Amino acid sequence: MVARVGVILFPGSNCELDALEAIGHLGGTAELVWHGDRSVEGCDALVVPGGFAHGDYLRPGAIARFSPVMDAVRTFAADGGPVVGICNGFQVLTEAGLLPGALQKNAGLKFLCTTITVRVETTTTALTSLATPGDELRIPINHFEGNYTCDANTLAQLRAEDRVVVRYVDNPNGSVDNIAGVCNEGRNVVGLMPHPERACHRLLGSEDGAVLLRSLLASAGTPVA
Amino acid sequence: MLFSVLVETRLRPGIADPQGATIERSLPTLGFEGIRGVRVGKAIRFELEAPDETTALAQATAVTQQFLINPVIEAADVSVAVTESV
Structure with a gap:
């Protein structure tokens, strides 16, 4: 089965084509899903790409959260x-x-x-199942607001439940506990600041992101943990 | 009644404020001494139609908590004032 990956396109997204290209290169099929759509039917996995959704006005993500497609994304994730x-x-x-x-x-x-180095901290997530714990990956970052923060209880919970997915080897942005990416309780929803889709081909200077997107393709349509 | 609403947002205590810190560090360079505790927030103003002040404040507070701030990192003060009585 070729995994079908839906890449959500908001007004102001700008990394959706990188994601499409990388997923296609790795053997998946990817299609854009407009943020105004109310369904993600037919998708085996979803990517919310980089950019400046809705201009990042108010706060990054603050308005995108209310886009019609997000209800479908919530249901898909649940x-x-x-x-x-x-x-x-x-x-x-x-x-x-x-x-x-x-x-x-x-x-x-x-x-x-x-381009920074992240270390894979857990492999029981939708994005790291094919990686090895301790793998160090060279992946580009492109952000102004990537300084991950959470309250002390949340941080303790993330650590206790092994939900820090990737950590910066040399923290570039002040993120608490060097966190570059985390997952939800179900381990099927993962967020990270580095761009694996831009590190999937030798011509881009690194192929280290490929293992992450291959993991996503592998987890498409199958239970994660 | 028409109310004018002012929402002042700020980072919660303990949340690092790199903008505030940068401003504070630059002040002595400009000759301003003795200033500390600089924190940068936002002011959001809008008008709101509501039957009375209590309702106006409740509605403004709801939109603030659900949309205008991210409660993980921000807090806000909400104030309403009558701008026009019908």
Whole structure:
């Protein structure tokens, strides 16, 4: 079965074509799903891509959360469907309450556009099932508001439940506990700031993101944990 | 009745405020001494039609909590004032 991945397109998204290209390159099929649609029927997995959904006005993700498609995304996630939010998509999923915590301005107050190293901390998630714990992956980041924060109880819970999916090896943005990505309780919803879709081909300087998107394709249509 | 609403948002205590910290660090360079505790927030103003002040405040507070702030990192003060009586 070739996994069909729906890539949610908001006004202001700008990484949706990167996601389509990467998923196609890795053997999946991907299609855009307009944010005004009320259904994600036919999709085996969903990607909420990077960009500036609804201009990032008010706060990143604050308005995207109310897009008509988000009800379908919530239902899909509640039914165990794999959902990955990348960068702005991570911000959208936290605002939508599908992932805990929030993303605030980088500690250095700089927009960061560079390639960093993240370490895979758990492999029982929709995005890391084919990776090995401790894997260090070179993946680009492109964000101004990637500084992950949450209250102490949430952080303790994330640690206790092994829900920190990837950590920065050298924290670029001030994120609490070096967190680069987290998952929900069901481990089928994952959000991360780095862009694996931009590290899926040697020509892009790194193929390290491929294992993550391959994991997503593998988890499409099958239970995660 | 028409009310004018002012929502002042701020980062919750304990949430790092890199904008505030950067402003505070730059102040001595500009010759402003003795300023500390700089925190940056937002002010959002709008008008609201409601039958009375209690209802106006309740509605403004609801929209603030559900949309205008992210309660994980932000808090807000909401105030309403009559701008026009019908």
